[in-house]
Amino acid sequence: MSLQFDPNTLPGDGLDIQGSLPPSFFDLAENDQARPVTPLEYNLHVSKDEDGELFVTGEVSATFELHCGRCLEPFQLRIEQTDFAHQIPMENGTPDLTNLLREDILLALPTYxxxxxxxxxxxxxxxEGRFDSPTEPSGDEAPDASGKNTWEALDQLTNLKKN
Structure with a gap:
């Protein structure tokens, strides 16, 4: 499951690459927080400049099942990158786009x-709202912006150490 091509055969106006890779392409563990539920879909354009550098632009997308950090219930999130863009130096011969695609999608997943x-x-x-602090001020009360209470509490701690 790799997306490789020979850069020497690129036409002057570039190469359009479209397709999909199965969910197993992401190579995530069974017990991972994210589980891909759709294939990775890609629509890319690869071009080469006069220095031999490759430019890959286009769109990539996939849908994942995640578990909410609050309620722990599963939900689905579709990651769509419509501005996918990478510059690849031509040092290694045949470039492989699979790692670029995988990394960009996985890095777009939320950490929480x-x-x-x-x-x-x-x-x-x-x-929602189940874990709010009961000491949070309501909308009518303005919090003490002076920080006076905080400093008084710290002063009391230092006074305890002196005694």
């Missing part, structure tokens, strides 16, 4: 997924 950010089936998180 929340189900209300799911864009396949939008919904509100069932745990």
């Amino acid at each position: 997924p929340r189900c209300e950010t799911g864009n396949v089936t939008p919904r509100e998180c069932p745990a």
